[in-house]
Amino acid sequence: MRVVVQEAPFDFGAEAEAFASGRSDLGAVVTFTGVVRDTGDAARDRMEIEHYPGMTEKALAKIAEEARTRWSLGDVLVIHRYGALTPGEKIMMVATAARHRKDAFEAAEYLMDYLKSRAPFWKKEFSGTDTQWVAARDEDEDALKRW
Amino acid sequence: MRVVVQEAPFDFGAEAEAFASGRSDLGAVVTFTGVVRDTGDAARDRMEIEHYPGMTEKALAKIAEEARTRWSLGDVLVIHRYGALTPGEKIMMVATAARHRKDAFEAAEYLMDYLKSRAPFWKKEFSGTDTQWVAARDEDEDALKRW
């Protein structure tokens, strides 16, 4: 299990390739990558992600550990950035590896649902001279109810 | 949309990195990768995948097209190998890109469920001097019922 919180970009291709490589006991690998979109409620020039150093790492590790107790996982990876990002940049990724695809898929979805609403990150959008904190969405909170 | 059927290995990291890159309208990218396991019902030394040239490409394209009608997808990729593979090698991958994660996740699971039972591939396991065609699993057929 690896949890990384960093300001710098990460190399998605290299991380995806390295994750669970050589683990011939794991038949299924799922990755999810979040990308800054340039069209939301309004066009955006850039985004800044604030986080809570110390708590962030703990919260992510706790979410990943919980996924490992719920599903049979061979490995879990979570990488989440903070700081300034521009549209098209990758914000974060999760990866899960399991014997069977159902575990890998469900665990990845669980990680994402909890990461959205239970990890201490806050997004601020910059559009020209306007700035706006991204509001939490009811559907993201509702997504937790299925677990 | 890209559908590839090939005998040669593919570069998962490079494919994952290139997929939907530069598409800042797509916030969510999901990949699934299938890996040859060395432990199933019995230990296996290698696997051979037979397919139906001509039909395979059509069947995969049809499954991918159907996913595009069911979910709002910005891009879809399917790569599936045939021929001889050893444990730890990647058999196939799918990738989906969408504005929102729910579409990307569901479409990737749909692609996998249909690929398992509706694309003309057949796996044969080699363990020492034993050979055995992998039997289709009831749970893979059942998985189609949710769609």
Added chain:
Amino acid sequence: MDVLYFAWVRERIGHPKDRIETEAATVNELVAELRAREDRYAAAFADLSALRVAVDQELTDFDAPLAGAREVAFFPPMTGG
């Protein structure tokens, strides 16, 4: 008409393809003709519930019509992914 066999169906019959002249109107009628050919065909087609069929590269059922079909393929349930 080309008749193709894959996986253990191919192995049981001993070759991947037959070129067949047939008046069979449905897949079931074609299966009956094939079964009558030789023991290895009868063995391969003994249990149709263990087989799948594609006509012109589209999955279909054993009661599908063969009018105009150029290629019929028999194989076990698929195990992709």
Added chain:
Amino acid sequence: MDVLYFAWVRERIGHPKDRIETEAATVNELVAELRAREDRYAAAFADLSALRVAVDQELTDFDAPLAGAREVAFFPPMTGG
């Protein structure tokens, strides 16, 4: 006790952190003390339904006890991922 603010709570209050001596037994009591400080605190804590709280870096509720707590943080609902 360190009291931390994030996102628009930090912006509204004007700084990221206060060091506070308090006898507050619960988060709610701490909030009442903070509201009484200045208008900008009252504004930041006007609607608790728009806020979340962590005590010693664990998410909790506003009626959570503060006995032994070293760090309390207030922030809006999280928007990670």
